[in-house]
Amino acid sequence: MTTTQAAPTGFDPALRRLALVVALGAIMTILDSTIVNVAINTLGRDFGASLSTIQWVVTAYTLALSMTIPITGWVIGRFGAKTMWLVSLALFLAGSALCGAAWSAPSLIAFRVLQGIGGGLLMPVGQSMLARAAGPHRMGRAMAVIAVPGMLAPVLGPVLGGALLDHLSWHWLFYVNVPFCAAALVLAVRMLPPDEERRTGDRLDLIGLALLSPGLAALVYGLSLIGGSPGAGAPAAITAGAALTAAFVVWSLRRGERALLDLRVFRHRAFATATGSLFFYSAALFGLIVLLPLYYQIIRGESVLDSGLLIAPMGLGAIVTMPPAGRLTDRFGSRGLGVAGICLVLAGMLAYTRIDAGTPLPWLAGVLFVVGLGHGLVVPSMSAAFYQGMPRAAIPAATTTSNIVIRVATSLGVAVLAVVLQARLRAGVPGADGTLADAAAHGREAAASVAEAFSGSFWWALAIAAPAVLAAVLVPRKPAPAPAPQD
Known part of the structure; x- marks a missing residue:
């Protein structure tokens, strides 16, 4: 029977x-x-x-x-x-x-x-x-x-x-x-x-660990220095990190399932496209939410606490869409929700490219609420796509790889937008040296020029996020239900 x-x-x-x-x-x-x-x-x-x-x-x-x-x-x-x-x-x-x-x-x-x-x-x-x-x-x-x-x-x-x-x-x-x-x-x-699955015979890939962990650390360290003081060693750190990470990729592909990180998970189209989408999306979004508090403090004279409160509409928007997004993803798949969410976020970023020193705060909060609505759609749908068609045994490797990609993306996004903002401040504000302290000192007397530096930086955030739409479109449709187990 x-x-x-x-x-x-x-x-x-x-x-x-x-x-x-x-x-x-x-x-x-x-x-x-x-x-x-x-x-x-x-x-x-x-x-x-x-x-x-x-x-x-x-x-x-x-x-x-x-x-x-x-x-x-x-x-x-x-x-x-x-x-x-x-x-x-x-x-x-x-x-x-x-x-x-x-x-x-x-x-x-x-x-x-x-x-x-x-x-x-x-x-x-x-x-x-x-x-x-x-x-x-x-x-x-x-x-x-x-x-x-x-x-x-x-x-x-x-x-x-x-x-x-x-x-x-x-x-x-x-x-x-x-x-x-x-x-x-x-x-x-x-x-x-309780833990049921333990592979006591597994040996740690020490060579892979010696390549990847220092490589990632060097990358993140170098990216964190880009917007800092000149001569801080950012190019050398980034170059070393990229070289070590590239060596790890070669090593990992040679070892396959015995590698510290099995990069063969990228052969799964859903994982590769969803990870690529979240890479560009995370880089742009985290850069945006680092720049916004600075805009509020430097140009609008808001306190640290008030600047944090003015970021809260993003969370409120995500709270609205995130719970139904999970259910809808399970029912209809990841692609449609992911594309719709990214487009909402892009619309918000486009609106921020038009800000100036006198843009009404309620309008800015409303735009961030829209960004939050999109964010609440993107994260559950694209994160679920990581595991679409993924064998159970490959889930830890997929999880680890996606977390690494997103962490590097957020560091890259913050670093790039920090450099862009610094360059635009130096070019647009007479006598400015491009640092945030100097921007704050000029914030009142040159508010229009400082605001223009911020709005120009938001164009870069928009450009970084744009490829996320294409990658999300390439995520496969929801697969057919798996056959039910038989006893």
Whole structure:
């Protein structure tokens, strides 16, 4: 006798528990990428450190994230996803507590590295667990869950950081993570399913690790320096990073499934096109949301907290579209929603190319709300496309690879738009040296010229995002349902 079991189409209790644990654990790690940015001046003053030293509080965290992500696939296979989730969360919690207790700039930078090691594993491990548990029929909704922390980070980070600095000391920028991470640890121990798949015979690809992790770190470091002071070593770092990464690609293709990262996942059309789309999209969007607070502060004279609040409409727009986007992706596929979302974001970016020193703030907030509506459609749909037709065993490699691509893209987008803005400030404002401090000094007397530098930079964001539409169009239509298992 043959029986047919229908694939689950809704979030059963086990998947809901998993989604809750992943979202709670991931939200603070992603938030930490932006919450500290508003405190650079405060930290430099309290520690008596120069800007070139204190900027490592941000850079060290990003570098640690980049160097840790490549080992995700191996550690999941070797130790199990639940085990690595608990270890990663514990490392992030410990790093947060130590950062809050830091007594000097070097100690804070060292503890930020510990935070980054834990944070670098959390997102890809959580995403891999959700993808495996959800299966193809619920992938859109699962990716909507994992997208929530990424959506909230650029919105809540500056707001929360500004509020904490207004009422408490900088120490609480890190201590605020502790109760959330502790709660996530308790829930993970109780709710996550036990590890079932462990490949104890797998050996870590040490040569691949020695090529890729330093290569990514050098790339991210070089990109972070592009908009900084001249002669900071950006070209050398980027060249070294690109060379190491290229050597890793050659090595990985030779080793195949034994490589640290199996790049054969790019043979899957859905993965390759969705990853390409999110590369251009993420580069443009993150560059945009870094420039917007600067526009509010330099030209409009808004405080750090108010600038963060003025970014919030993007999050509100994403909240509207993200939940239905997951369900619609599961029903109709990724391509249509992804293309529609990117077009909405492009429309918002086009509107920002027309801003000046007197553009009404409500209008700017409305445009950002539209960008948020598009963002809420793009992330779940394109993230679900990563796994369209992907074998279960390849999910960790696909997750790790997509996370690396997006992280490099965000660094590239911020760096490119920072360079463009600096060049336009230097060219458009008489006597300006192109730095943000100088732009702030000229902000009142040359508001029109400074605003023109920003609007011109937004044209670059629009140009960077445009290829994302073409890549999204090439994502395959939703595949036919997989045959039901037979007993």
